[in-house]
Amino acid sequence: MNIAVCIKRVPDTGTRIRIAETGDGVETDGVKYVMGPYDEFAVEAALQLAEAAEGGEVALLAYGPPATQEALRSGLAMGAHRAVLLAGEPTMDGWATARTLAAELSGWEADLVLFGVKAVDSDQQQVGPMVAELLGRPCATAVSSMDVSEGVATCRRVVEGGREVVEMTLPAAATITKGQYEPRYASLRGIMAAKRKPLEQKAAKEAAVELVVEALEYPPPRPPGRILGEGPAAAAELVRLLREEDKAI
Amino acid sequence: MGEKAGGGGAAGERGAGRVLAVAEVAGGTLRGASLEVVSAARRLADAWGGAVDAVVLGEPGAAEAASGLAKWGADRVVGIEAAGFGAAGPGAHAGAVAATVREGSHRAALFSATPSGRDVAPRVAAKLRCPLLTDVTALDVQGGSVTAIRPAYAGKVLARVRCTGDRLLASLRPNALSAVASPREPVVEVRPPDPETGSEGYRVAGFEPSGGAFVDVSEASVVVSGGRGMKAPENWGVLEDLRDALGEAAALGASRAVVDAGWRPHAEQVGQTGKTVTPDLYFAIGISGAVQHLAGMRTAKVVVAVNADPDAPIFGVADYGIVGDLFEVVPAIAEAVRKLGG
Ligand SMILES: Cc1cc2nc3c(=O)[nH]c(=O)nc-3n(C[C@H](O)[C@H](O)[C@H](O)COP(=O)(O)OP(=O)(O)OC[C@H]3O[C@@H](n4cnc5c(N)ncnc54)[C@H](O)[C@@H]3O)c2cc1C
Ligand SMILES: Nc1ncnc2c1ncn2[C@@H]1O[C@H](COP(=O)(O)O)[C@@H](O)[C@H]1O
Numbered sequence: 229m230n231i232a233v234c235i236k237r238v239p240d241t242g243t244r245i246r247i248a249e250t251g252d253g254v255e256t257d258g259v260k261y262v263m264g265p266y267d268e269f270a271v272e273a274a275l276q277l278a279e280a281a282e283g284g285e286v287a288l289l290a291y292g293p294p295a296t297q298e299a300l301r302s303g304l305a306m307g308a309h310r311a312v313l314l315a316g317e318p319t320m321d322g323w324a325t326a327r328t329l330a331a332e333l334s335g336w337e338a339d340l341v342l343f344g345v346k347a348v349d350s351d352q353q354q355v356g357p358m359v360a361e362l363l364g365r366p367c368a369t370a371v372s373s374m375d376v377s378e379g380v381a382t383c384r385r386v387v388e389g390g391r392e393v394v395e396m397t398l399p400a401a402a403t404i405t406k407g408q409y410e411p412r413y414a415s416l417r418g419i420m421a422a423k424r425k426p427l428e429q430k431a432a433k434e435a436a437v438e439l440v441v442e443a444l445e446y447p448p449p450r451p452p453g454r455i456l457g458e459g460p461a462a463a464a465e466l467v468r469l470l471r472e473e474d475k476a477i
Numbered sequence: 478m479g480e481k482a483g484g485g486g487a488a489g490e491r492g493a494g495r496v497l498a499v500a501e502v503a504g505g506t507l508r509g510a511s512l513e514v515v516s517a518a519r520r521l522a523d524a525w526g527g528a529v530d531a532v533v534l535g536e537p538g539a540a541e542a543a544s545g546l547a548k549w550g551a552d553r554v555v556g557i558e559a560a561g562f563g564a565a566g567p568g569a570h571a572g573a574v575a576a577t578v579r580e581g582s583h584r585a586a587l588f589s590a591t592p593s594g595r596d597v598a599p600r601v602a603a604k605l606r607c608p609l610l611t612d613v614t615a616l617d618v619q620g621g622s623v624t625a626i627r628p629a630y631a632g633k634v635l636a637r638v639r640c641t642g643d644r645l646l647a648s649l650r651p652n653a654l655s656a657v658a659s660p661r662e663p664v665v666e667v668r669p670p671d672p673e674t675g676s677e678g679y680r681v682a683g684f685e686p687s688g689g690a691f692v693d694v695s696e697a698s699v700v701v702s703g704g705r706g707m708k709a710p711e712n713w714g715v716l717e718d719l720r721d722a723l724g725e726a727a728a729l730g731a732s733r734a735v736v737d738a739g740w741r742p743h744a745e746q747v748g749q750t751g752k753t754v755t756p757d758l759y760f761a762i763g764i765s766g767a768v769q770h771l772a773g774m775r776t777a778k779v780v781v782a783v784n785a786d787p788d789a790p791i792f793g794v795a796d797y798g799i800v801g802d803l804f805e806v807v808p809a810i811a812e813a814v815r816k817l818g819g
Contacts, residue, residue: 239630241631241749241750241768241769241772242768242769244633245630245633245634247634254630254634265749265750266750320629320636320638321608322599322608322609322611323602323603323606323607323608323609324608326603348630348631348749348750349629349630350629351611351612351627351628351629351630351631352609352610352611352612353595353599353611353612354598354599354602354609354611355599356599357567357596357599357600357603358599358600358602358603360600361571361599361600361603361604362603365678366568366676366677366678366679367568367600367679368679369567369595369596370592370596372743382682384685386592386742386743386744387592387684387744388503388592388693388744389686389687389693390684390685390686390687391684391685391687392681392683392684392685393681393682393683393684393685394566394679394680394681394682395679395680395682396678396679396680397678400678400679405743406736406743406746406750407743438607438608438640438641438642439608439610439638439639439640439641440638440639440640440641441636441637441638442624442637442638442639443636443637444629444634444635444636444637445634445635445637446633446634446635447628447632447633447634447635447775447776450775450780450794450796451796453780453782453792453793453794453795453796453797453798454796454797454798455787455792455798455799455800456797456798456799457799457800458799458800458801459799459800459801459802459805459806460801460805460806460808460809461809462799462801462806463799463806463809463810463812463813464809464813466781466797466799466810466813467810467813467814467816467817469797470758470779470781470797471817474758474778474779474796476699476757476758476778476779477699477723477758477814477817
């Protein structure tokens with residue numbers, strides 16, 4: 229079974245985000261970049277599926293600046309077999325990103341294409357199902373676990389009040405959320421091996437962008453709060469304020 | 478944009494600034510978030526001199542359940558319904574919405590960023606070959622041009638974004654935009670879905686309830702979240718009791734630490750790798766306030782923190798804090814809330 233995983237290079241979630249002087253982007257200096265946390269779940273899911281199928285290839289695809297090679301290498305170190313980087317500058321327009329990725333993937337023979345449920349920078353939560361539409365494949369989103377047997381992928385999706393079971397006929401696509409997947413740490417051997425695995429870089433075929441970020445702003449700071457007191461004695465005052473001042477209950 | 482844009486000016490004419498609101502009915506009742514979507518659609522349509530169509534997909538009776546949307550500004554409520562269509566899958570639903578937009582030449586289509594809206598909207602965008610703004614928290618319309626505010630980087634910044642294409646597709650974050658009444662005569666239409674399903678190769682095969690189907694944390698107007706300070710999963714009764722005291726619109730949330738420990742399902746996780754919530758009231762109980770947690774709840778209107786550690790960072794963002802042992806403080810809050818109820 230051949231599995232493609234789309235990964236994006238994003239700022240580490242602990243990083244402080246500063247707005248650049250131009251006002252329409254973020255400062256990149258001093259920011260630590262990583263593979264998206266949900267994309268790590270997707271890589272883990274792909275490796276588990278390939279292991280269960282006892283064969284097949286896990287290939288990574290990223291669209292991003294050349295430095296994205298690092299994130300791809302960390303996926304190779306986890307155990308993926310090869311990687312392709314479409315060098316370019318993705319924007320907040322997920323529809324443009326989806327077309328760029330789909331143009332490449334249409335030449336791949338992947339039984340499954342996996343995505344993270346969202347990229348934690350643009351937070352658009354849309355690229356996976358858009359690519360699937362472009363490739364004409366079924367796509368299950370927010371999948372917390374999946375297995376494949378006889379050409380059918382059985383997915384469990386996190387939905388309100390429980391988990392929905394979805395069956396898809398391959399070739400298919402899915403976006404992966406946390407669920408049962410715990411991304412493996414790369415072993416030292418894995419890291420060494422990753423250096424020799426194929427990583428191809430080529431120029432992205434970038435699509436026209438129709439979402440323009442005019443400005444970034446910091447959210448209004450929360451007004452300083454107040455400590456009402458200590459212990460259960462403060463509860464009555466809290467509830468009074470919530471009712472009378474905030475009308476929140 | 479549309480084929481016949483600009484002509485006539487009669488509200489409801491094709492292409493003349495018509496806006497589609499995609500409403501949701503769950504378990505036979507209209508979701509609260511759908512009122513916000515229709516209300517936002519009304520504002521756009523008013524600015525463009527067009528009409529608002531609300532579409533609802535699902536089982537027979539869906540349109541009837543949504544007919545109240547006339548009060549919030551829908552000129553027409555269209556139900557695309559058939560037995561089993563509720564579980565036909567997101568591809569089929571997206572196909573039906575895309576067909577509706579094409580047929581009505583809607584200049585904008587708005588969804589709510591509920592789990593279902595997030596699943597369906599990107600597929601509609603791809604079918605219509607246009608971009609999508611997810612999780613919008615404000616829409617500003619000036620003449621023909623609309624700018625949207627949407628959080629990025631897990632809410633660490635707000636982006637003001639303009640869509641330069643002909644058609645605007647957006648999903649709105651529940652609870653972020655308010656619903657404003659704008660009553661119309663209810664006009665309800667029902668039609669069956671196109672047999673061309675759009676869900677080839679995709680089958681909903683079952684549902685495993687996680688017990689207690691309460692309101693989803695991302696839509697709840699009150700959220701009671703617990704963290705590692707809860708000490709053990711069997712202690713959650715304390716939070717359930719407070720949730721029950723707060724009424725039907727309250728939901729439980731959790732920090733990642735307790736989700737990772739397997740104490741709570743991931744569906745409840747609030748934060749950067751969980752859900753983003755904008756409730757009227759958020760309780761952080763035994764949660765330290767790591768940046769990744771704050772990312773998910775900083776847009777809550779009022780934040781209450783209960784923590785044993787007076788230096789916990791959560792107090793820096795809480796409107797009200799109580800320092801103390803949560804096992805003493807939380808039951809006291811629940812009791813005080815119950816007293817209000819009389
Ligand atoms: C990539 C990444 C993504 C992440 N995503 C998320 C996310 O989506 N959501 C999220 O929440 N975290 C996320 N985290 C984890 C985050 O960094 C913190 O580790 C986590 O939020 C801590 O959870 P906590 O507050 O429950 O636990 P702790 O930090 O251990 O805090 C427990 C608190 O309970 C208090 N306490 C203890 N006993 C009592 C008592 N009896 N009464 C009152 N208070 C008490 C303590 O004083 C302490 O403040 C992420 C981390 C990374 C690296
Ligand atoms: N530039 C990119 N390169 C590769 N994969 C991407 C890119 N952008 C988004 N993706 C994939 O799509 C998922 C969802 O992204 P988004 O829709 O932007 O939240 C991510 O988790 C990735 O799997």
